[in-house]
Amino acid sequence: MSVKRILVLDGHPASGSLSRQMAQAYARAAEASGHEVRVLHLSEMDFDPDYGFAGYAQHKPLEPVLEQFLADLEWCEHFVLATPMWWGGLPAKLKGLFDRTFLPGLTFDTRGKGLPKPLLSGRSAQVILTSDSPWWYFRFLLHRPLYWQIKRQILGFVGFKPVRVVHFAQASHPGEGQVARWLDRVRALAA
Secondary structure (H helix, E strand, O other): OOOOEEEEEEOOOOOOOHHHHHHHHHHHHHHHOOOEEEEEEHHHOOOOOOOOOOOOOOOOOOOHHHHHHHHHHHHOOEEEEEEEOEOOEOOHHHHHHHHHHOOEOOOEEOOOOOOOEEOOOOEEEEEEEEEOOOHHHHHHHOOOHHHHHHHHHHHOOOOEEEEEEEEEEOOOOOOOOHHHHHHHHHHHHHO
């Protein structure tokens, strides 16, 4: 087994969450397996999530926490995102993190012809997604739009490949022992 540099982001905007538990479980299991791990918690990141401009002609200066996030992405070989799905999408602050940091010249290059060139290639990603919607509803009736957004339009667009998603459903009202089983599965992903 080769040792990897892993960045784990707890993408829940509140400090006491299932996403945080899952991020911490993944990080501890990865460290126990010998990997080098850095952990960030969205709830502890103070920044303006509003990009605030139309187009890319001008940029808001990045707050130090956003510069550090970009440095950690550059450092990592594997990125892990633990996040809830709210109203079929990402929490606003998490989407704001991507809006503010995934910019031309930082994570992709628009100067060539065709699609922009990803600047974070050579890295893989694991998304740990929780939701209240039953998995079958999200998959068969909605066709998993958030999977495609995260995999192709966000992480894949800037170079993460492969991007794997594991989905834990009905997270607000889990059955007896369900969270413990989910955390065991998260630890197994990291090992």
